[in-house]
Every structure is written in C-alpha cells, then in structure tokens.
Amino acid sequence: MGDSKDAQSLAADRILAIARALNIQPPQPTDSGQEIPPEFIARLRQVLLTDPSIPKPNPTVSLWQEPAHPTLAAIQSPTLPSLTDFIVIGSGVTGCSVTKSLLENPASGPSPGAPPHVTVLEARTLVSGATGRNGGHFVSPAGHYYETMSKRHGEEAAKDISRFSILNVQRIMSLVRELDPKLAEECELRDVVKITAAIDQDTWKDFMSSLSAFRKAIPEHQTYHRTTNAEEMEQKWDLKGCHGSIEHMSGAVWPYRLVTGIFERLLAQYPYNLSIETNTPATAIEYAVPDASSFPGSEYKYKVTTPRGVIYTKQIVHCTNGHAAHLLLPLTGRLHPFRGTMSVQKAPASLDNMGGDRSWSAVFPTTLDAKTGLYTEGLFYLQQNVKTGDIWLGTERSNIFETIQGDDTYVSKEGYEPVRDFLPKFFSRWPKGAKSDLKAIWTGIQGHTSDGLPMIGRLPDYLTGRPGSDGEWFAGGYSGYGMDKAWMSGEAAAKMIAGEGVPEWLPKCFLITEDRMHNRLTVEKTIAKWVSLARTGHW
Known part of the structure; x- marks a missing residue:
C-alpha cells in the first residue's frame, strides 16, 4: 500500500513539475459542437502529462516477432562499451536507418575514412517496439489525405x-x-496494389475532393492513383459495403525480419564499429564534460546510465518515438504515446490468397465520446500473408485514457470487438454467418505530436532539460504513418549530424524549430486537438 502511494506521489510530482516548466494553460473553448465535461479535459491533461516510461518488460506477443531472430533478438556485447561516438536509442526502422547512415557516411567518423563507433541501445529485444508490432505496409496516404x-x-x-x-x-x-535479394525474400517484400476504401458516402466525397486537389498540386503524380466507384467494388475487388476506393501501387513486408535482417548485415560489415545492446534501456542521461584524468579530451560529454553500466558518448540520437518523453522531459504532452491494436486471423477457404498482389484499408469517421471516453479510430488496415493466407488486421478502439499511454502489455476490452467483427463485413466471399478465427492479438505504441507531423533534427537544450546540451538529436513522432516516413527521416537526421545540412527532399515542416516548438508543438495544442475531435468530430 505504501509503495503504491509513493508511486502515485512521484507521478503527481512529475505532472506538476512539467506543468510548471511548460507554463501550461487550459485550451481555449470553441463555439460549436457538443459540450465537453470539465472532468474530461482535466483527466486528458493528466494522462498527457504522465511519464510514458521505458517500454514495459512483458509486452503482448506480436506474431511478427515469432520466431525471434536466432542470433540478434537478445544480442549483447560481453562487456558494455565504455566509450562510443554515437548512442542510438531505439532499434526500429528509424534507429536502423540512422545507424546504417552514420556507419556509411565518411563525414560521421572520428577521422577521414574511418567509420564511427555506434552503440544501439534497446530496452527489450531487438525490434520489439512499434516496428515489430505494426501493419507491415509501405503505403502513402497522400491521395486521400492531401x-x-x-x-x-x-x-x-x-x-x-x-x-x-x-x-x-x-x-x-x-x-x-539492392542490398540483398535474399533479404527481400526473407522479409517477404512485395509490390501490391493498395486499395483504400471509403465505408461511408461523406468519406468518399472527401476522398474524391482530396484526390482532385492532389492531382492539381502535384502534376508529376497525376497517374499515381486510380479510383473505383461503389457499383464496381464487389465485382472488381470482392469488397462489400464500400462507397468507392482509391488505389495505388505500394508495398507489403514482414517488418521485424526486414529490420533485423539489415542489422544482421551491418554487424557483418562493421564488426568493430557497431555494438547492439538489447535488454539495455537508457535510464538516465547526464550532460557534463568528463574529467580529463579519466577520459582523453572532452569529446565524450554525455553520460548514459543503463542497468548494465555507464556509457560515455559524444552524441545521442533519440529514436524512441512514443516513449521519448521519458528521457526528454520537456517533450511530455507535445509528443505522446498512442496505443494501436493488431491481430492475425485465419482466412476461410472461400477467400483466395491475395497477399501477393493487394492490401487494403477501410476509412470512416473517427469518433471520441467525451462522456464515456470511447475512442474509435476511423481506419482498418490489413494485408494477407503471401504464404499462409492469414490476414493481419489493425485498428484501435478503446477508452481514450487507455489509448494515450505507453503500456503495450494488454489489449483493452473494447479492442477485441472491431478486429473480430470487421472481416466478415468487408469481404464478399466471406461465408455468411462465419466468424473470424482470431489467432493472435497484440498492441503497439506509436508516437503522436501536437501538430501531427514528425520531429527531425537537433534538440535544443530546452527540449532535453539539460542546460548546454547541443549533441542530442531526434527522429520520430510519425503520428501513425511511420512506414512511409521513418527510413528517410533517419537518413536526414544522420546527414544533419554529419554536418551536411538539411536534405532538400526533407519537408521543412518536419524540422525542430523554435517557432514550431513554441507555437504549434505544445501541450495546449495537444489537449485542444483531442477536445476538438470530441466536440466537432474532427481535429
């Protein structure tokens, strides 16, 4: 009982400290939509200001991670490195991209032509976070979301x-x-047509308006998308209950095998320059130039504490997405965790295996009930395994106060119903009256920002909470769309770290700037965003 009170007291102290540090003010009310109970806003604020923690040690089991990589899943050096040029925290797509880019860039090394030493820290097993729990889609939402x-x-x-x-x-x-055709085969990488279906008439109208605007704005991609109207959906795509769809070429992949496979090849290529330390969370970061009598020079200015010991490093790259605010206290509420649900279901014999040529999404209005707290994500996303025919389906439906938190150790009670009931309603060839055969269900933690855009770049010291710190970087905050942004975001961060500046292909609105941090990426904006969804039905 005493321990519980102590924990609650510490949590409350953290919330008060963050509120004071960020000078948080209540969100401004709007004039339209349903009335929002004050207790809803108060609880929303409390949840957003709660420590997202490091990843929990006993997450729900993701079938992407079964079987575990035979040599890398729990890899550790016999002795934790005491010095390293870079620490990359997080081993998902972004962490892998940053690591690969730093090792391959001559400008990143300590001397001309010498690659740097990079240490990857992962709190759990390799690729056990969002990358090892997502839908496995390489897909751009640009057409219907433009x-x-x-x-x-x-x-x-x-x-x-x-x-x-x-x-x-x-x-x-x-x-x-290009890296390795064998890897492409191992991770089941394939080109597919992505069918994004509108479940209701208003969503379909929005699709067509958005696609028209996209084609006018970006003429080089005028033919990137095709459309199918309601009358053709069942005949062309074997889908029912849809008002139309937008289609484009995209990719499907086994994400865990993709990233572990790249790390495996990096270790073979850079055996003396890469250390991967799993089950080794970074629990604290201190910025201080070490005593010259202990370490040569003053380059290793960061002290990173882990349960296995301390590492000194020159620079740190945070690739922890929804868990970032645990080590970056001032990011709390500006970037917050968001829990999504994934499942695997056995397909009936009447449903052909279409995993080699298509994948699907179904879009409908997102809702948030301020009285009950029930949040329903207006999106289902699914692909079919090209070998087994199993269907991998994701969405989110739960109490909002469970959704906005960093705990992937359970599935909410509301989370089962939508994944269980959707497929028979979607596929025309699903046997009438037949239920889904659920093989597995799990959760994963995304990172969402106040403005819905990723954060890429150097972290100023007011975002690290470490005065004088100038060697910490961040790439993450993809707000649910990471697979179409994470790899090149990691490459961009690595180029900036190497002193090459911001790549011309990186959207400037992704950058960490003072104007954005003070005016668009704030706790108040995050609260107002969720309140707006509850009040009006949209952000």
Whole structure:
C-alpha cells in the first residue's frame, strides 16, 4: 500500500513539475459542437502529462516477432562499451536507418575514412517496439489525405509531405532489393496494389475532393492513383459495403525480419564499429564534460546510465518515438504515446490468397465520446500473408485514457470487438454467418505530436532539460504513418549530424524549430486537438 502511494506521489510530482516548466494553460473553448465535461479535459491533461516510461518488460506477443531472430533478438556485447561516438536509442526502422547512415557516411567518423563507433541501445529485444508490432505496409496516404494536410499545414507543406511520402516508399523498397535479394525474400517484400476504401458516402466525397486537389498540386503524380466507384467494388475487388476506393501501387513486408535482417548485415560489415545492446534501456542521461584524468579530451560529454553500466558518448540520437518523453522531459504532452491494436486471423477457404498482389484499408469517421471516453479510430488496415493466407488486421478502439499511454502489455476490452467483427463485413466471399478465427492479438505504441507531423533534427537544450546540451538529436513522432516516413527521416537526421545540412527532399515542416516548438508543438495544442475531435468530430 505504501509503495503504491509513493508511486502515485512521484507521478503527481512529475505532472506538476512539467506543468510548471511548460507554463501550461487550459485550451481555449470553441463555439460549436457538443459540450465537453470539465472532468474530461482535466483527466486528458493528466494522462498527457504522465511519464510514458521505458517500454514495459512483458509486452503482448506480436506474431511478427515469432520466431525471434536466432542470433540478434537478445544480442549483447560481453562487456558494455565504455566509450562510443554515437548512442542510438531505439532499434526500429528509424534507429536502423540512422545507424546504417552514420556507419556509411565518411563525414560521421572520428577521422577521414574511418567509420564511427555506434552503440544501439534497446530496452527489450531487438525490434520489439512499434516496428515489430505494426501493419507491415509501405503505403502513402497522400491521395486521400492531401486536402486535410493542406488545410492543417498549408499548400506548400502538403506538397512536400506528399512527395516525401511517395519517395520514401520507393526508396526503402529499392534499397532492400539492392542490398540483398535474399533479404527481400526473407522479409517477404512485395509490390501490391493498395486499395483504400471509403465505408461511408461523406468519406468518399472527401476522398474524391482530396484526390482532385492532389492531382492539381502535384502534376508529376497525376497517374499515381486510380479510383473505383461503389457499383464496381464487389465485382472488381470482392469488397462489400464500400462507397468507392482509391488505389495505388505500394508495398507489403514482414517488418521485424526486414529490420533485423539489415542489422544482421551491418554487424557483418562493421564488426568493430557497431555494438547492439538489447535488454539495455537508457535510464538516465547526464550532460557534463568528463574529467580529463579519466577520459582523453572532452569529446565524450554525455553520460548514459543503463542497468548494465555507464556509457560515455559524444552524441545521442533519440529514436524512441512514443516513449521519448521519458528521457526528454520537456517533450511530455507535445509528443505522446498512442496505443494501436493488431491481430492475425485465419482466412476461410472461400477467400483466395491475395497477399501477393493487394492490401487494403477501410476509412470512416473517427469518433471520441467525451462522456464515456470511447475512442474509435476511423481506419482498418490489413494485408494477407503471401504464404499462409492469414490476414493481419489493425485498428484501435478503446477508452481514450487507455489509448494515450505507453503500456503495450494488454489489449483493452473494447479492442477485441472491431478486429473480430470487421472481416466478415468487408469481404464478399466471406461465408455468411462465419466468424473470424482470431489467432493472435497484440498492441503497439506509436508516437503522436501536437501538430501531427514528425520531429527531425537537433534538440535544443530546452527540449532535453539539460542546460548546454547541443549533441542530442531526434527522429520520430510519425503520428501513425511511420512506414512511409521513418527510413528517410533517419537518413536526414544522420546527414544533419554529419554536418551536411538539411536534405532538400526533407519537408521543412518536419524540422525542430523554435517557432514550431513554441507555437504549434505544445501541450495546449495537444489537449485542444483531442477536445476538438470530441466536440466537432474532427481535429
């Protein structure tokens, strides 16, 4: 009982400290929509200001991670390195991209032509976070999402984001095939047609308006998408209950095998320059130049504490996404965890295996009930395993106060129903009256930002909470769309770290700037965003 009170007291102290540090004010009310109970806003604030923690040690079991990589899943050096040029925290797509880019860039090393030493820290087993728990889609939402982006971020930013999203999908798929055809086979990388279906008439109207705006704004991609109307959906795609769809070429992959496979090849290529330390969370970071009598020079200015010992490093790259605020206290509430649910279901014999040529999404209005707290994500995303025919389906439906937190050790009670009931309603060839055969269900933690855009770049000391710190970097905050942004975001961060500046292909609205941090990426904006969804039905 005493321990519980102590824990609650510490949590409350943290919330008060963050609120004071960030000078948080209540969100401004709007004039339209349903009335929001004050207790809803108060509880939302409390949840957003709660420590996202390091990843929990006993997560739900993701079938992407079964079987575990035979040599890398729990890899550790016999002795933790005491010195390293870079520490990369997090081993997902972004952490892998940053690591690969730093090792391959001559400008990153301590001397000309010498690659740097990079240490990857992972709190659990390798690739056990969001990358090892997601839907496995390389897909750009640019067509049906363009108009929303334009309204939120401006026309030029929407163009940049759309081009970057499409380029990233092409880049990662080409890179894997060029890196090693065997890896492409191991991770079941394949080109598929992505069918994004509108479940209701209003969503379909929004799709067509957005696609028209996209085609006018980005003429080089005018033929990137095709459309199918309601009358043709069942005949062409064997889908029912849809008002139409937008289609484009995309990719599907086994994400865990993809990233572990790249790390495996990096270790073979750089055996003396890469250390991967799993089950080794970074629990504390101190910025201080070490005593010259203990270490040569003053380059290793960061002390990173782990349960296995201390490492000194020159620079740190945070690739921890939804868990980032645990080590970066001032990011609390600006970037918050968001829990999604994934499942695997056995397909009936009547349903052909279409995993080699298509994948699907179904879109409908997102809702948030301020009285009950029930949040329903207006999206299902699914692919079919090309070998087994099993269907991998993801969405989220739960109490909002369970959704906005960093605990992936359980599935909410509301989370089972949508994944269990959706497929028979979606596929025309699903046997009438037959239920889904659920083989597994799990959760994963995404990272969402106040403005819905990733954060890329150097962290100023007011975001680290470490005065004088100038060697900490961040790449993450993909707000649910990471597979079309994470790889090249990691490459961009590595180029900036190496002193090459911001790549011209990176959307400037992704950058960590003072204006964005003070005016658009704030706790108040995050609260207002969720309140707006509850009040009006949209952000």
